[in-house]
Amino acid sequence: MSQIQTQTPSAVTTTKAWTFSRLGPYRETLQLTSSHPLPPFPPQPPLLKSNPKPEEWILIRVSYAALNPADLVLLSVLPFFLRSRPVAVPAADFTGTVIDVWSPPPPTAAAGTAGPPRFAKGDEVVCFPTIGYVLATGFGGLQGVLALPARYAVKIPPGKTKRDAAGLLLCGCTADMQVAGAGVERGQRVLVIGASGGLGSMVVQAVREKVGKEGFVVGVCSGKNKAMVEGLGADEVVDYTQYKDLPGELARRYGDRPFDNIIDSFGNQTVYKQCSRYLKPEGVYHAASVHYSKYSFCHLLKSVMTIGLNIIWPRPRWLRGTGRKWKTASLMAPSVEMMERVVNMFGEGKLRVAVDSEWPFEKAHDAYDVLSSGHAAGKVIVRVNEEEE
Incomplete structure (x- = not known):
């Protein structure tokens, strides 16, 4: 026919x-x-x-x-x-x-x-x-x-x-890749950077679903968005606008109970470089990218080079590095299966925009x-x- x-x-x-x-x-x-x-x-x-x-x-x-x-x-x-x-x-x-x-x-x-x-x-x-x-x-x-x-x-x-x-789809699929790439599991402690943005708001929900009630989710965002991020599933919110030294504040709060994984929806290289203070040695720092302040070819090239260095050189501690694995998501061609998985989560009320x-x-x-x-x-x-x- x-x-x-x-x-x-x-x-x-x-x-x-x-x-x-x-x-x-x-x-x-x-x-x-x-x-x-x-x-x-x-x-x-x-x-x-x-x-x-x-x-x-x-x-x-x-x-x-x-x-x-x-x-x-x-x-x-x-x-x-x-x-x-x-x-x-x-x-x-x-x-x-x-x-x-x-x-x-x-x-x-x-x-x-x-x-x-x-x-x-x-x-x-x-x-x-x-x-x-x-x-x-x-x-x-x-x-x-x-x-x-x-x-x-x-x-x-x-x-x-x-x-x-x-x-739904661009950020939902990216969040799906980040949560899977970081190896998030039930009961884990996870930090989400950029938790109130378009991507970060999806990541918070996806992480909450993955770690379950017994897990612990912390979001970093502006204090004005605290209620929104908590409503998406975060147990605590860190208002980055209140601290000149955000890594120092994260170390002060969570250094004695470091995170299993960190998912960075913003691309904060400073938080990554000091993450050994609040991320477990076997933990994964999974970033959507490396943030650049200006949309120009030079800034994009610098970001790409930094991504490459983060991936191929794990910055050992004796070189004043993190000693933590850095990963990123590459979403060039999402599969129908991935998109349907995200849409199903949306339909079931586990994910909203x-x-x-x-x-x-x-x-x-x-x-x-x-x-x-x-x-x-x-x-x-x-x-x-x-x-x-």
């Missing part, structure tokens, strides 16, 4: 979008247009070139897009020679409604055993395309309509809305101001289509 779900090309040829065609400050380079062109749907050979394996594609009407620091890297750091399209749209973390589906016919009769399509028109989905797909196509969540392979999407669970799921603020589509610059400040308490969300509730 044919698996073609769409018989005629989609009538959607243009869409509203925030686009950029050069690097620089987003208030200068990110422009709003009402007629951003879309490739034809069903996808044609140029779009299928990077995905030679036949697979299901979906056309999505975007509802909400979540902003992430990775957007600022795309807007300000990554050279355009790494991209296949001269014009690009940011935001690789969004929700929406499937408005069309296309599956290729089996190449031979023997291939007719392929399973049914995962999606149908009207399905509400949460999406997280890979950085490779974003660079190759220029598509992003800050546009009204876009097409993408179905493997980058998961259905939103019953009882949850597109607004509820906005911002903490939202700092929600912005109308036309105020994307203001939304990026909040993100770039580094002080958002949870996710920054842009409402792409006003009529979506």
